[in-house]
Amino acid sequence: MSRPITRYALALDLVDDETKIAAYERAHESIWPEVREHLFAQGVLTMEIYRLGIRMFMVMDVDSEVYSEEAMARASLENEAIVRWETLMWTYQAPTPWTPAGQKWVPMRRIFNLQ
Numbered sequence: 001m002s003r004p005i006t007r008y009a010l011a012l013d014l015v016d017d018e019t020k021i022a023a024y025e026r027a028h029e030s031i032w033p034e035v036r037e038h039l040f041a042q043g044v045l046t047m048e049i050y051r052l053g054i055r056m057f058m059v060m061d062v063d064s065e066v067y068s069e070e071a072m073a074r075a076s077l078e079n080e081a082i083v084r085w086e087t088l089m090w091t092y093q094a095p096t097p098w099t100p101a102g103q104k105w106v107p108m109r110r111i112f113n114l115q
Contacts, residue, residue: 003063003064003065003066004063004064004065005045005061005062005063005064006061006062006064006067007059007060007061007062008058008059008060008061008062008107009057009058009059009107009108009110010057010058010060010105010106010107010108011055011056011057011058011096011105011106011108012056012058012093012094012095012096012099012104012105012106013054013055013056013093013094013095013096014051014054014055014056014092014093014094015054015091015092015093015094016054016094020091020092021051021054021092023092024089024092024093025051027088027089027092028049031085032081032085034079034081034082034085035081035082035085038075038076038079038081038082041075042062042066042067042071042072042075043062043063043064043065043066043067043068044060044061044062044067045061045062045063046059046060046061047059047060047061048060054094055096057108058105090104
């Protein structure tokens, strides 16, 4: 029996600096094993990040019976490797103009579905 899957579409910007953008992309060519394990443990099934200029778009499919934004946030703060990864990533990232204070990746609202 298949588990229910929820898809998230999220946006975030990068610092407008080619050197930092290149470093961010290099970091994602081979993410830390602790980051990969953490994501899977939290119910993340797939994750893709796309970039256009400084704008990034993430598509994330999660196991709805496992994943919780609150649990993910709590587990992230309790994991030293994740805290280090997120601190490093934030040196490359910037909030979008629509990002509430204190947030990073912001959910996007789907406005069209061909199905």
